[in-house]
Amino acid sequence: MDTIITIQGDTWDTIARRAYGDERAAQALMEARENIRLLDYQIFPGGVHVAAPALPEETQQDSGLPEWRR
Numbered sequence: 001m002d003t004i005i006t007i008q009g010d011t012w013d014t015i016a017r018r019a020y021g022d023e024r025a026a027q028a029l030m031e032a033r034e035n036i037r038l039l040d041y042q043i044f045p046g047g048v049h050v051a052a053p054a055l056p057e058e059t060q061q062d063s064g065l066p067e068w069r070r
Contacts, residue, residue: 001034001053008046015044019052028055 004019012030013023020028029035034051041048 001051004050004052006044006046006048006050008044010044011042015050015052019050020055025055028053 002019004015006015012026016026016029017023019025029050029052030039032051032053034053038044038048038050044050
């Protein structure tokens, strides 16, 4: 499991983009057990450690998009 250290002004989707390359993975970040204590944040201060667990297989595949859009 990776850990992302926030930069002031980060949001869940910007953290997901940095961790996974896709802001649509923000839900997976928020559902991670290690991040439950962080759910009150909408905009993060700098220096907060956010756990970035491996994505479930169904989250990694986007069958509705062509290869070049993934």
